[in-house]
Amino acid sequence: MSRHVIRPFEEADLPAAARLLVERHKEHRKRHPLLPAEYEDWQFAVVEVTALWESESASGAVVADGDELTGYLLGAPKLSPVWGPNVWVESAGHAVREPEHIRDLYAAAAAKWVDDGRIAHYVLVPDDAELVDAWFRLGFGSQHAHAVRPAPAKPLTAPSGLTVRRASRDDIAVLAELDLVLPRHQGLSPVFSAGELPTLDEALADWEESIDDQDYATFVAEYDGRVIGSSVGCSLEKSSAHSGLARPDNAGFLGFAAVLPDARGHGAGRALGEAVLQWSADTGYTSVVTDWRVTNLLSSRTWPRLGFQQTFHRLHRLIGY
Secondary structure (H helix, E strand, O other), X not given: OOOXXXXXXXXXXXXXXXXXXXXXXHHHHHHOOOOOHHHHXXXXXXXXXXXXXXXXXXXXXXEEEOOEEEEEEEEEOOOOHHHOXXXXXXXXXXXXXXXXXXXXXXXHHHHXXXXXXXXXXXXXXXXXXXXXXXXXXXXXXXXXEXXXXXXXXXXXXXXXXXXXXXXXXXXXXXXXXXXXXXXXHHOOXXXXXXXXXXXXXXXXXHHHHHOOOOOEEEEEEEEOOEEEEEEEEEEHHHOOOOOHHHOOOOEEXXXXXXXXXXXXXXXXXXXXXXXXXXXXXXXXXXXXXXXXXXXXXXXXXXXXXXXXXXXXXXXXXXXXX
């Protein structure tokens, strides 16, 4: 009778881990065919897993059934202090034949992470219900959503009373003000984000420098002649948060949207999102990606209504509290 063995991840495990990742990604793409097809090829998958293994301070565990690897988990810290004393398991950082085995792998790998003082754990998990459930039963909770939808096939129109247009230098003052709206909102209940809030002067200086950058499409929404919101679109390649298996090919990115608090309720958020969708289609992108904090009640309701389907869950656990 075979017996599963849990042991530390070793360099020799990379080829077998990549094969498991290919299996997982093929199943994932059955639900989300817009995700990149190349990672169904072992040669691309092994590059992703190797890059994680070679990350500074990377470590993990594998589960083997006899001579066959049936699961692996790899994590590594990020330098940014925003995430606390952390370890991240990225989109290519885990794959298992049996979802329950992710609990055994985490138990083995996390002991070292916590011994090293890394108590903030993050993991990017495909929208596989059994796998997400296994992570939930490790004390993780949902923090952030990654989502994709096809670029629209026909033009979209703003609600009555709203005008959506490209931003100009005349809009810099209100664009800077809107830059503060989202992080302020994220700091409120129930998000309670600890992200750093820029100053108005910093936002003004940034817009003075970047307003003419052709790599970014900035839109504003006007209501009764007043600019009340903005959104920004760009190539998904500009986003470091979406990479590897989580980066669809030829995708636009809805990277930012905000509406002044006293002007909400006119449909500006939706219209600004649709402006980026239409720009993405006009630019030639075949899909559009966005992401949101799941505790942000506004974005977590608006973006799914625009047709975005969640592909990955970013889960989080803080040890010791």
